[in-house]
Amino acid sequence: MSLVDWFANLFVQEAKHYVFTPVVSDAEKLVFREGQHYFRLRLAEMFLKDDRKLFRKAVPVVSSVVSLQFGASAAQQLPNVAGPLALNLNENSLGKGVQLNYSLTNLVPYRGGNVSISAALLAYVSKDYFSAFLNLANSIAGQLTIGQLSAALKVVGSVAGALQDLLDSGDKEVRLVYHNEYAGTDDLGGVSLQSGYFAVIGAQAGKFNPEKLLVKNSQLYIGDDRQSAKPLAGYDYMLFGVEAALYRDDFRYFSEYNSLLYAAIEKGMLDKAEGDAVIRAGMLAVFKSDDLTYVDKTRVAAALKAEYEERLSQLLKAKNLLIPDDQWLNSRALAINPEATERKIAPVLANKQLDDVAIADTILEMVVKGEIS
Template identity: 30%
Template sequence: MGFWSTVRTTVRRPAEQLVFAALPAEGATPLVPRQGYVRVWLSQMFLQHRSTLLADWVPAAHTRVGITAGGRTTHDYGRVLRPEPGQLTDGVRLNFALTDLVPYEGGEIEVTAVLFGLQSGNHLDVAVDVLSLVSLLPVPALPVAAKVSESARDLVVRSDGRVHLDLHQTFSADGGGGAVVSPGHLAVVLAAQRDLATADLRVVGDRLHVVRDGAVVPLAGHDFMLLRLECRTVRPDLSIPDADRAWAAAVHAWSEGDDTAADGYQRAARAAVLLSPLLCDGDRRRVVAAIAAQWQQLRDQAQGLTADAVPEGLDALVRRWSPDTTSDPITPAEAFAM
């Protein structure tokens, strides 16, 4: 039996649909392609029954997030999540980042998540530990994520049918009629719709709650997963490693009086920003504009500047100049003419 056949057999409830709710953030608006960033989180995973007569169980999850642009997969993340072995006691464990913060180019974001019970102390416990560590390695290569996901599928299939819940959803740009890329939460609950009203679900403090007898209380009595789509129009950290190194070299060369080398390095910093896959159009403009403004000040020797007074990191450079730019794409000719 295949992986998804196993999942569907395990969680099937005849003639009943499970509870699924999209809970948008307050004031949420769709993210415009090429004008912002997206990141996917697993906010909470919960098992109704933690103990049986023969074993103790802890919640674990296997997730897969694929992001496409121009019809091809640009990012593929496979994660295996579980409490740390030393944290199997009562506690609050929230907000597992499933992806990096990446520019949204207008393609599809496909999210798959499986909640399963993990029996502490058996051989599967060890296997999950290994997969958890591997899935956290900072490797962007798609084959690595695919291998982690494949291994996790095999693990879940062998986990004695303890799959509790699965979720699959695909987001796209506004205007297509489906789920849009917009900030908010997704909740899937192992309960029939007749037993739990979707309209009564709330998110409070990154945890799923429900309205009961006029009070908002944490949801209990059902297995569930709560995911979150984070959307931003401005990247909070604008440091780009290659560009940072080039700009630092420009400042050093300028302080040594080598204007030719300094000019070459600052142009290299602008080029690195233009080529960076970490930035959307608006932030690309902001960073290049900040480099240009600081470079002009260095050339003019304004206010008797010393090297110590010049920010070497681009994030600090943008904060200093706070350039007000549009979200339009910036061409190389425009970037180097500033």
Template identity: 35%
Template sequence: MSNALQAFGSMVKGWVTANADHYLRVVIPADHVLPAPENSAPLEPDASYFRVWLSEMFLSKSVDWGAQQFPAVHTEVTLTFGNQAEVTFSRVSQPPKDQIGKGVFLNYLLSELMPYKGGVVTIDAALIALKGEDYLRTAIGVLQQFSGLVTAPLGEALNIAGKLTIGTRDLLASTGGNIHLGWHDSFVSKGGDGGLVMKPGFYAVILGTQQQVEPEKLYVKDGRLYKGNDLQSASPLSGFDYMLFRIEGRKERDDWRLKTVDEPLKKAKAALAKDNNEEFTAYRKVSLVAALESPDYSETDRQRVIATIKQELKKLQESGLGVLGIEEGKSFDYAMSYEEAHARGPISSHEALADD
């Protein structure tokens, strides 16, 4: 990793170390969360996905946020992606100008859905107090919009993701902004050493001491941080600046029709309607190869996507209707269950391209 790409993580780690006496990072136990989480089991490498959210940010009156100083949250997630050992995806977020005085901000997306391949996943996030005029807010707003361009398929967005990370760091450094609150953690798979176990859950970072906050009394209700003697009687935490993060875990993509796979698939279906077997064969192969090589799928989902492509095309071939046999907006379910695909393991190129 380049020195430029290391700078932000080092800055956040330095802040956490320097502020250890009046800063807390709290992992919220699953039995302190309402509604109860559907799944809090560790994520399995090559068979799961994750996404990072800023569930809640609360700003007390400890800082006079306003025209000359405004908050922005910069987040970087570094992980193994595809065949690259370390890829960093970043996102910058800022509250709307007319809401800064309200103090509470909810549900900011900090990363896209990404396959978990194991290894070490590092998350660095910082609430930065930026000093400047309205033009700086505009510049941050532009970066926020560009952050939204880094979407699935992420494999096609690696170039812009890298430039966005460096550009954001350069802008933040040029403003002289200071970290007001930071989070740095490294996550590993179950049984690994050197970090927290990678699993769904809530993580709170709070400007306060253990004696002041009493972390064992912290709860999460509907994505917000509460404090009390029990889950039912707890009330919203106040009096401290804090950020509440959530790691979302999934076994499968609900958006598996990535454009790199779906566009040639649609062309293969159109070729069937024209009874053009040569075009059909070519586009079928392009779609299957895209699914086979895409870094956006887990190995388990890759099996399922390839099986689904084949099933859809086979059904249309048997119907004799081609693309005309598809109802508008209809989407077939996965052709293979998660359990079956998981049991089969990674698919080979021979299996992926076979006529079955």
């Protein structure tokens, strides 16, 4: 049985008419567009109404699985587990302090199609072996929330297996269960995936007023206004945040791009035409990446080309010139406006007659010709 099936069965068995609601926050509301935005799911906050009593006997855990399209492959299931033991807290520290913003997915390009989110707030009876096992499961799952997802997918099977063992082991109390599937757009009868916050609260629907809820500093508050609002208490709840982004700032550390960049500079020092051919291959590798959106692929390709030209020019003028890496691409690339890039390539992305390869070729030519820089 897959993790998605496990959550589906749990939902049927345990789900009640609890409160599910979007929550007002300062986050901008944005409907995701295929090929143009990144998506990341966070568990902003989890709360157990009897945490002081519970933490002495049990370990709180939010387990989740997100199913989404990644690259050209079938939908990927990205499992995760979040809980205070991820912070290496002992039993004397549990239930104290503030624990916020657990990443449940990496920053993943939104490819359209179906995106489903399942999560459960669980309380497991604490036993000698359980804490070590939970730490191990969390450590494995953490590999899916950093770096390139294309590389991290190698451990998905291990993560799913570990979490399946975790979910099936020990005595547990199910506090809350959540499942939702996003596809299409609201105005056409679908369910749009949007940025912002939503909460699942262990309160009886119809007897709880969600209109007074709001998010402050990644925490769930309730009140008539932001000034007088107080942290919500007295209910089990999970507060989730859906993040949208136009670009990611860690592409500089994608190993294949750096290796091609330095190879191009090395070739270009001897023969500019050979260097140009290598950097074009590097730009093409960018457009083949599953870890970037088309807006960001365009930005990164233009940034790599700009750095290649700038470095090569200076090195040819003074072959002994040494400039630290951090003075180059990081500032240069981020100066390339993603909003402007989005506007320039929007007509290409909207052309229904072009497949992914044709889109990549067309945009790459725009970068090479300097139409995007």
